[in-house]
Amino acid sequence: MIAVFLVLLLGQDAAARGDLRKLAPYARRLEVVVRLDASNWLSEPALRELRRWPVTPTLELSPPISPQEAKQLRKLKRFRARLAQGSAKDRSLRRLAPALTSVRAQIQDGPGPFNCKVLGTIAALPAGTISQPPAPDPAPSASAAPVVPQPREPGPPPSEATGMRIVCLAPASVKLINGASVTLEVITAQASGALVLPVEAVAGGQGKGLVDVVRPDGTKETREVTLGLTDGRMIEITSGLTEQDTVALPGPDIPQAPPGQDGGKGDLPGGGVVVKG
Secondary structure, eight states, rough: OOOOOOOEEEEHHHHHHHGGGGGGGGGGGGHHHHHHHHOOOOOOHHHHHHHHHOOOEEEEEOOOOOOOHHHHHGGGGSEEEESSSTTTTTTGGGGGGGSSSSSEEEETSSSSSSSEEEEEEEEOOTOOOOOOOOOOOOOOTTTOOOOOOOOOOOOOOOOOOOOOOOEEEETTOOOTTTTTTEEEEEEEESSSOEEEEEGOEEETTTTTTEEEEEEETTTTEEEHHHHEEEOSSEEEEEOOOOTOOOOOOSSSOOOOOOOOSSOOOOOGGGOOOOOOO
16 A cells, blocks of 8 residues: 655645635645745635644745734644745744743653743754755866766755754753653643634634624624634634624635725735735
């Protein structure tokens, strides 16, 4: 039996149209790579569709990443990054790491759990990040004796992609062993007593969205809601709904922009446009 694994490269417009839904049964055999333009901006319709994709997608980025772009990309919660151009050492890539409010660690078969002081994060590195190859040998002069070419040592294999890494400091009272496995509990934000919905039930983003509320007679009412925290699966509803409301799944489609209002320059990096629900 031969396992087939495909890489699907597409623009975010194709993702926003919902083309990925047709491929959902084959998600485990696909690596979805979404190519963004030079502004590194992920539109709200594409963001909504990629949240529904069951496997972590890959975004193709072009550093530097502005604070506005990083804030928008972090709404996806889970994604890999690869670079279309630029350097993996670009410090702006650190903006893709979420703010860390709490980190607790448990050493396998060892001490814990204990609080771990965050010192910083290291940005994810794309596959193939290796050192520069050695410079070629200089060309021999006409008077020099002929040189027998020597076989070159094979270079290092291409490196694998890495995820975002956290650097944290254990308390002085905790004895650590080099190479021991550790499990980290990372909290970027939290809320208690929150009203939440599956992300598939909500259309929109940037703090506001739309949901379809089912009336007692079975008809639907599209209602605007205010959005809070999300973990990529569930999203907090801070206003617009009550616990007694019944919400339809999946959520409503984001309406198209009126003619003449979708081609202007927005206030986004690179002249991007926010598509609002």
